[in-house]
Amino acid sequence: MIGRLNHVAIAVKDIASATKVYQNTLGAKVTDAVPQPDHGVTTVFVELPNTKIELLEPLGADSPIAKFLERNADGGIHHICYEVDDIIAARDQLKGQGARVLGTGEPRIGAHGKPVLFLHPKDFCGTLVELEQA
Numbered sequence: 001m002i003g004r005l006n007h008v009a010i011a012v013k014d015i016a017s018a019t020k021v022y023q024n025t026l027g028a029k030v031t032d033a034v035p036q037p038d039h040g041v042t043t044v045f046v047e048l049p050n051t052k053i054e055l056l057e058p059l060g061a062d063s064p065i066a067k068f069l070e071r072n073a074d075g076g077i078h079h080i081c082y083e084v085d086d087i088i089a090a091r092d093q094l095k096g097q098g099a100r101v102l103g104t105g106e107p108r109i110g111a112h113g114k115p116v117l118f119l120h121p122k123d124f125c126g127t128l129v130e131l132e133q134a
Ligand SMILES: CC[C@@H](C(=O)O)C(=O)SCCNC(=O)CCNC(=O)[C@H](O)C(C)(C)COP(=O)(O)OP(=O)(O)OC[C@H]1O[C@@H](n2cnc3c(N)ncnc32)[C@H](O)[C@@H]1OP(=O)(O)O
Pocket: 009, 036, 039, 041, 043, 054, 056, 064, 065, 067, 068, 077, 078, 079, 081, 102, 103, 109, 110, 111, 112, 116, 118, 120, 121, 122, 126, 127, 128, 130
């Protein structure tokens, strides 16, 4: 069911400083920072030849990544995003297999303007999974 690895997301407290690490220290191409108020985060994408790294900084105290950063003071890998051809079919198949879809269960528009869904980390080997419509 899952297709390409779209991105690996890293939660950070300071996105400007994290961007410098990727751009200046590692020599990667990065996008501008974009606030995503619907998701409670600001994003920067690091563009690699075969995939992307999504840097996430919380937008406000009730951001979904706020608790993660309380538990992981240095930041760290927050989720992995896989592309799927049909996000509704994928969701329904996964729900039928007992996986928990987070939030309302309905896809929302993500950072790339495409529908996304999140799956509970306890159902996927301790890793928060994002699905993005290909
Ligand atoms: C920009 C848009 C979009 C894109 O297009 O790319 C994004 O990426 S937005 C990214 C941010 N959005 C989200 O993360 C939305 C989905 N997340 C959630 O619904 C919640 O954050 C969560 C995953 C349900 C966690 O909720 P929270 O209240 O913070 O924690 P809990 O206490 O309920 O945690 C339960 C349990 O799960 C463990 N956990 C939590 N987060 C993670 C994680 N990222 N990776 C692995 N495990 C995680 C947590 O440690 C708890 O475990 P126990 O202590 O063992 O119970």
